[in-house]
Amino acid sequence: xxxxxxxxxxxxxxxxxxxxxxxxxxxxxxxxxxxxxxxxxxxxxxxxxxxxxxxxxxxxxxxxxxxxxxxxxxxxxxxxxxxxxxxxxxxxxxxxxxxxxxxxxxxxxxxxxxxxxxxxxxxxxxxxxxxxxxxxxxxxxxxxxxxxxxxxxxxxxxxxxxxxxxxxxxxxxxxxxxxxxxxxxxxxxxxxxxxxxxxxxxxxxxxxxxxxxxxxxxxxxxxxxxxxxxxxxxxxxxxxxxxxxxxxxxxxxxxxxxxxxxxxxxxxxxxxxxxxxxxxxxxxxxxxxxxxxxxxxxxxxxxxxxxxxxxxxxxxxxxxxxxxxxxxxxxxxxxxxxxxxxxxxxxxxxxxxxxxxxxxxxxxxxxxxxxxxxxxxxxxxxxxxxxxxxxxxxxxxxxxxxxxxxxxxxxxxxxxxxxxxxxxxxxxxxxxxxxxxxxxxxxxxxxxxxxxxxxxxxxxxxxxxxxxxxxxxxxxxxxxxxxxxxxxxxxxxxxxxxxxxxxxxxxxxxxxxxxxxxxxxxxxxxxxxxxxxxxxxxxxxxxxxxxxxxxxxxxxxxxxxxxxxxxxxxxxxxxxxxxxxxxxxxxxxxxxxxxxxx
RNA sequence: GGCCCGGUAGCUCAGAGGAUAGAGCAGCUGCCUUCUAAGCAGUUGGUCGUGGGUUCGAUUCCCGCCCGGGCUACCA
Numbered sequence: 001x002x003x004x005x006x007x008x009x010x011x012x013x014x015x016x017x018x019x020x021x022x023x024x025x026x027x028x029x030x031x032x033x034x035x036x037x038x039x040x041x042x043x044x045x046x047x048x049x050x051x052x053x054x055x056x057x058x059x060x061x062x063x064x065x066x067x068x069x070x071x072x073x074x075x076x077x078x079x080x081x082x083x084x085x086x087x088x089x090x091x092x093x094x095x096x097x098x099x100x101x102x103x104x105x106x107x108x109x110x111x112x113x114x115x116x117x118x119x120x121x122x123x124x125x126x127x128x129x130x131x132x133x134x135x136x137x138x139x140x141x142x143x144x145x146x147x148x149x150x151x152x153x154x155x156x157x158x159x160x161x162x163x164x165x166x167x168x169x170x171x172x173x174x175x176x177x178x179x180x181x182x183x184x185x186x187x188x189x190x191x192x193x194x195x196x197x198x199x200x201x202x203x204x205x206x207x208x209x210x211x212x213x214x215x216x217x218x219x220x221x222x223x224x225x226x227x228x229x230x231x232x233x234x235x236x237x238x239x240x241x242x243x244x245x246x247x248x249x250x251x252x253x254x255x256x257x258x259x260x261x262x263x264x265x266x267x268x269x270x271x272x273x274x275x276x277x278x279x280x281x282x283x284x285x286x287x288x289x290x291x292x293x294x295x296x297x298x299x300x301x302x303x304x305x306x307x308x309x310x311x312x313x314x315x316x317x318x319x320x321x322x323x324x325x326x327x328x329x330x331x332x333x334x335x336x337x338x339x340x341x342x343x344x345x346x347x348x349x350x351x352x353x354x355x356x357x358x359x360x361x362x363x364x365x366x367x368x369x370x371x372x373x374x375x376x377x378x379x380x381x382x383x384x385x386x387x388x389x390x391x392x393x394x395x396x397x398x399x400x401x402x403x404x405x406x407x408x409x410x411x412x413x414x415x416x417x418x419x420x421x422x423x424x425x426x427x428x429x430x431x432x433x434x435x436x437x438x439x440x441x442x443x444x445x446x447x448x449x450x451x452x453x454x455x456x457x458x459x460x461x462x463x464x465x466x467x468x469x470x471x472x473x474x475x476x477x478x479x480x481x482x483x484x485x486x487x488x489x490x491x492x493x494x495x496x497x498x499x500x501x502x503x504x505x506x507x508x509x510x511x512x513x514x515x516x517x518x519x520x521x522x523x524x525x526x527x528x529x530x531x532x533x534x535x536x537x538x539x540x541x542x543x544x545x546x547x548x549x550x551x552x553x554x555x556x557x558x559x560x561x562x563x564x565x566x567x568x569x570x571x572x573x574x575x576x577x578x579x580x581x582x583x584x585x586x587x588x589x590x591x592x593x594x595x596x597x598x
Numbered sequence: 599g600g601c602c603c604g605g606u607a608g609c610u611c612a613g614a615g616g617a618u619a620g621a622g623c624a625g626c627u628g629c630c631u632u633c634u635a636a637g638c639a640g641u642u643g644g645u646c647g648u649g650g651g652u653u654c655g656a657u658u659c660c661c662g663c664c665c666g667g668g669c670u671a672c673c674a
Binding site: 034035036037042044046047055056079080081082084125162165166167226284307309310311313318319320323325326327328330332333336358359360361362363364366387389390392419422426443454455456458459460461462464467468470471472473474475477478480481482484485488489492493496538542545546549552553555556557559560561562563569573576597598 | 602604610613615621622623634637638668674
């Protein structure tokens with residue numbers, strides 16, 4: 001915030017109360033005055049009173065007294081410990097939007113607060129295409145990376161692809177048995193979907209075999225499917241394939257490489273369409289053996305202990321005990337994660353690492369961080385798990401096996417097709433097809449990202465296709481539309497006799513819709529920084545909706561190009577342009593693109 | 599059982615020790631020969647799960663309880 005009367009108030013308080021011990025980073029943050037109260041900003045003295053050693057209403061009275069004599073303020077009203085103020089128009093704009101670029105620049109953190117941050121997200125398996133759950137992960141990851149960059153951090157985006165393991169072997173086995181040489185080219189099916197088709201095929205065949213097994217041996221009826229996996233022929237065959245893979249069997253390796261390449265090509269398309277770019281992709285097949293030496297080292301140093309059966313574990317106190325090496329000496333997931341985390345540190349030397357991973361792994365990450373701290377890494381206290389909730393459907397959870405997943409590519413298509421229909425209806429005949437498709441892509445995918453970012457990451461999202469796919473109300477297109485309206489005004493400025501390069505007389509903007517818009521705009525830098533500090537893009541989303549709403553109210557109430565006074569036209573256009581810059585910057589920060597027109 | 603997250607309007611969600619708890623959707627009423635109606639304005643709708651406690655003040659903090667979800671493997 002950069003309001004002059006606030007700085008003056010702080011200076012005055014410092015002078016009047018020299019004994020007050022103010023906390024570090026102290027500063028008065030004015031709040032926007034609630035609807036229905038007279039005033040534009042409010043100084044909440046409840047919040048600041050403590051160090052001054054007098055009752056809030058008493059301090060508020062003194063604050064009000066000081067502010068009443070301040071030249072920037074038209075009206076000051078004290079109610080209990082709230083001091084509501086109304087500003088002179090010239091003060092509003094001078095302190096907010098009038099200084100070109102100032103608001104956008106203030107979004108960047110001061111140098112010493114900028115850090116090198118590594119963020120890992122997406123982390124797909126290569127046995128099936130991505131679904132809505134992955135889309136939430138991808139969206140949260142890419143937008144968070146972008147937000148952190150926006151406030152000045154040096155961010156490295158990493159993907160760690162889980163390209164080996166029993167799940168891949170399931171797809172491979174089904175393909176080997178019934179694929180008859182089908183390829184993405186021969187079938188016309190996108191690579192990841194083709195591989196997914198065989199994964200589903202395996203799952204079906206396995207459950208048929210399990211059902212037959214249970215029918216033949218009723219004593220097994222109570223056992224879980226996982227439990228009985230190796231009792232089935234298919235299970236044993238998949239297991240055998242995994243062992244062959246690990247032994248480096250050339251045929252298995254070749255099939256694995258072929259099918260994985262299909263999936264990589266498919267993922268690349270999906271990522272490209274969504275606008276995702278990783279600085280580096282690690283493959284689990286190349287990192288899964290890491291970590292064992294660190295365990296051995298930790299064991300020697302007494303960080304880990306060996307159990308009677310030979311398994312090595314970490315005693316993590318309240319978190320419990322965690323096995324880090326099986327009794328047969330092989331790794332578990334935790335072993336690999338210890339290894340890859342140190343690898344990532346060595347490769348990039350980040351000051352912070354962030355993992356975007358679902359909340360079912362909360363305990364895993366608590367344990368991982370605790371283990372790394374026990375191992376004594378000085379960077380181990382700057383690791384964050386950005387935990388997010390599931391995406392549920394009205395019918396319940398998404399389950400690959402039951403075919404109830406919302407496929408990522410299908411969802412993209414559906415969003416964009418709906419956007420296209422709407423674009424087509426509202427555009428004139430003269431707009432060409434390619435342009436409409438391009439707009440629809442930006443609107444459709446923008447709506448999807450915005451919808452996923454709107455929620456606090458930790459909440460479980462209910463995705464109702466009927467209700468969630470919409471372009472009205474609290475949506476991305478609502479914000480994009482505000483930008484499009486401003487662009488359209490700018491395009492017409494010349495024909496209405498407004499020169500966007502002419503000087504601006506801000507004092508003409510006296511209407512409440514104008515002033516509150518400028519005041520709200522000034523909260524942008526703080527909002528960016530708050531969102532970045534909380535690793536929560538929904539803070540920014542909510543703000544952009546507010547700002548767009550405030551703009552739309554202004555747009556309705558205050559004619560811009562059709563105002564009588566040319567100087568007023570000029571000033572209002574300038575205000576609109578400053579708002580456009582913030583909305584655009586905000587959308588870009590969320591990785592949402594801005595259509596040229598809507 | 600233990601640990602973690604959630605319970606706010608019919609629905610989906612914000613908010614947060616302070617003023618009269620907000621928004622979108624859905625419903626109802628208006629507003630397009632006037633800068634883009636993917637918009638604006640109005641209106642209906644709430645004992646903020648529940649019982650205690652702390653406080654000048656609690657929906658917000660603390661404790662108990664109820665409901666929903668997650669985790670609690672030598673799976674990833």
